[in-house]
Amino acid sequence: GYTVLDYAGAGVMGDLTETAKKEGWDKSVPAALQKFSVYDGKWVAAPVNVHSVNWLWINKAVMDKIGGTQPKTFEDLIALLDKAKAAGVIPLALGGQNWQEATMFDSIVLSTGGPEFYKKAFNDLDDESLKSDTMKKSFDNLATIIKYVDPNFSGRDWNLATAMVIKGDALVQVMGDWAKGEFVAAKKTPDTDFLCYRFPGTDGSVVYNSDMFGMFNVPDDRKAAQVALATATLSKSFQSAFNVVKGSVPARTDVPDTDFDACGKKGIADLKAANEGGTLFGSLAQGYGAPPAIANAYKDVVSKFVHGQIKTSDEAVKQLVQAIDDAR
Template sequence: MRSLLRFPLKKTLLGFAVTGAVASAPVQAGEVEVLHWWTSGGEARAANVLKELMEAEGHTWKDFAVAGGGGETAMTVLKSRAMSGNPPSAAQIKGPEIQEWGELGLLGNLDDVAQAEDWDSLLPEVVANIMRHDGHYVAVPVNVHRVNWLWANPQALNKAGVEVPTSIDDMFEIADDLREVGVIPLAHGGQPWQDATVFETVVLAEAGPDFYRRALVELDPEALNSETMIDALTTFKRMRTLMDDGMSGRDWNIATSMVIGGQAAMQLMGDWAKGEFTAAGLTPGEDYICVPAPGTESAFTFNIDSLAMFKARDEEAQAAQDDLARLVLEPTFQEAFNLAKGSIPARSDLDMSAFDSCAQRSMADFKATSENGGLVPSMAHGMAVRASVQGAIFDVVTNFFNDPDMSPEAAAERLANAGSSLL
């Protein structure tokens, strides 16, 4: 879920990029080696669908799965392979990191398959832009995760005699009633990326997608150091009052289990949390509630998994890559993978009847926000800014959240300084 490129890519690989040593030992005709970290049970089964589709096309699939849910290990391995002049055919890469690899001249061109399959009409422009480098398609989206979700336990809410909040103010208003019956209002894990997830959700709820885009995507110093941001930071720190004292260092799925078990009423987390409810045998709309985060109903913060293609070594490898890119966006794989992952298809023209009510709501909102300007990339999950910028924002956000003496004015100034120094 977090941004994964924690090394200075341009500096580490510059020598390799300049030499242009992309070629390595020849590969078998039609072979694709795919680096990814889809190693959990459902994800692995879904990835195997893609393997079977490729083999049905006559190609050879060489699986390069690297365990580790966040992908940090996979990115380390990818850097090592690229530095040695032997990158895989395709790799799971996210957001602005695609641009970093593209700037090194290592990524292949998918324009032919994109034109043949009409990707421009299948993908919202904001998504298509992330898949392009220098105007050319170099990657293909596998799925879309919605980040701005609220997950709630209806039994816990009923126990306190309260309803699902529709605004952040509502969350504060029902907090005392929940505590009186021994329920933690908001489950949270005190880790920087989780703090940032709550922060960006508050900014979106308090100021809307246009301000969010200016501040957390474009890094406009005036927006970052504005009264609007100060107000959002004030609300963000107040969110601590909804959480328990044991949150420090807690993993996100442990926080989700608190909602499942009724110890907590709610959690702000992306739709990968649904997998925890599903694994517990729970049904959306009955055993748990999924709604857009309060105040963000008209917006959609996205996190996308994608496969970027490295330059092919020969015509057979290029043909296999093109087929891989085509198959990723075809309905068979999009449905199978996203049913397993808890996300929604990257293309919005598919029949969603096989998906649950949370996914159906997510797709409806994905379509609506792609047309009304409410579709924005998640800063907290590596879709909006490069890793160095994201890391600087994380530092400010989590330090402010945990320092009772830091004022929102000071935090806003630090955000502006961090953004302007890293542009």
Template sequence: MSKATTGTVAGAVLALTLAGPARAAAPVPAPLKATVSHWWTSGGESAAIRQFADAFNRAGGQWIDQAVAGADQSRASTINRIVGGNAPVAAQFNTSRQFRDIVDQGLLNNLDDVAARGNWDNILPRTIIDAIKVDGHYYAAPVDIHMPAWFFYSKAAFARAGIKAEPATFDEFMQHLDLLKRAGLIPLAFGGQVWQEKILFDAVFALVGGPALYLKIYRDRDVRAVHSPAFRDVLVKFRRLRAYTDPGAPGRNWNDATALVVSGRAGVQIMGDWAKGEFTTAGQVAGREFGCFPGFGPKAPYVVAGDAFVFPKTGKPHVVRAQKLLATVMTAPGPQAEFSARKGSIPIRPDVDMSKLDLCARKGIEIMADKSRQLPNTEMLLDPDLNGALQDVLTNYWNRDDTPERAQQAFAQAMKDNTW
């Protein structure tokens, strides 16, 4: 080694000595792992929930995806895991009474501190708060506002059938279905599954029967109203729609029904706004390839639904931190905007960037501003047992040669048998 090199090395050592002992780099904290159970498995749904996963990972978490196809199956899996001591960190439920039992049993952590920081009391719609706040405590993080009674239609199919404008009344809608049938198209894209039959019925109920009758029966449990001529008319109009579905409808998944509209093989689908994610995934744009309307006339009721995540009870501090980080990320303005743009829903909060939202979502946000048009969906008003019993009544009526009078009687009996 030369003298010059020796001097350089010595100088470097002196400099290090004067600077004091070397400090080890600060350890990088381990990511907060979170197993997240949900049922979003279609193309549009998967793209949407990926926005939450990416945002959580960027915030210091590690999202471990546990998708279970089918809402009922996913919820049952979650409850079994909670009871069995192997609960996920977070799990999806609808914004409803579905998780009330596990709240009552003390099996969920509350999110009061997250809600306070996020000002949930002031920014969330009352219909959402009423579903997720129990005895003064928040037990779920809402992630979207869905409206399950949207009408989505193929512009190409309408043009082929000679339909020039959206229907202004239910009777005009039926006339449009006739035109679509005569044009050789499937008029009504439909999936014959129990929950889809209930969504279709409730859309007809809200629009034909009106909010007053809807609330009198679903909220007030008025059995006399079930036997009314007005409710019979709802049942008759609901059943008439069956003639406009195709033979392949029974058992069809909702997204496969949406694909019929996307391809132009079918004219209309009555489905929640999550269906827009399928149009988006196919590269279609609202107002260009497909249209959407939330009912008939400027004051049609807007049925409010949604999804939320609950956080099973745990005493492990790192799991609690992961839960609170998840709840904070999922309800933050940025992830809300990205998620909603892909899911088809509208954000739970008004202070998000709306520029990425489509025509249908902007319509929904405008309607939600009118509180008089907000109508809770049945899962916010009924406990799961009664909701399930009424679903069974309606699927029997839809699929069998039954009379509306017998359906009224069965509906009333289900309400009597499942009072609480």
């Protein structure tokens, strides 16, 4: 994300443009990714994948047991979490680390305010949006959902939260699609063992990050190897084979979905639709919404709110605006 652009601005990145032209990257890689892999007209990074964060991961056996159905709205989600709680299951698996909390808040803001609001607040850093009633309502919704975590959530790693859902100790996790890699590793199958839904109210939009190999200036005797790595990374065969296992989707939109499971096929279709419809948004929590200083300020405020150091939604909005202003 913005880290690649920082290095490019410092003049230390190599130039993959010749390779990119030969391989047709500009036609197959979404414009939203090219914003970070191309600098000053030159390709400086090779995107490995596209991850998206606005997902729910649900244990199907627990869902069936409680008679749950796919939540279409935030209110539906809360009703579903209530059902899990009544059945004695941990409703929401979460790791209490600032990036996990902020990643979930990305989805809540998109769900609460809609695509245009998310873009204005978290990509354009529009002051009016950041200090709006909609942002306050987003913090209210965060306060509501956080009541459904177990008492031991603080400091838990994300994959341990995923394991809670895999084992059926918890019903749902709100997490990026790297969580699917854990289900795949545990030999679990979509629609049989687990369910993947977009966070309620975010269908049609994708909040993304991407893993990229940034390519630095290297001596001439290493350039051929660098080109070989970049070419292999963006080859259709690698993009398919790697992302099938990782849970993410290919960074190029012309890779067939043949080898992907149901969640992967949905992810690929969603990315294509969001790319064409202008609803592909950089995740603020994941370093694609704004530069690192702003992302860190955001994660800090969200985490303080989750852990009770910021007491009210009004105060959270005030501190978010102040923290982002300071970070600018």
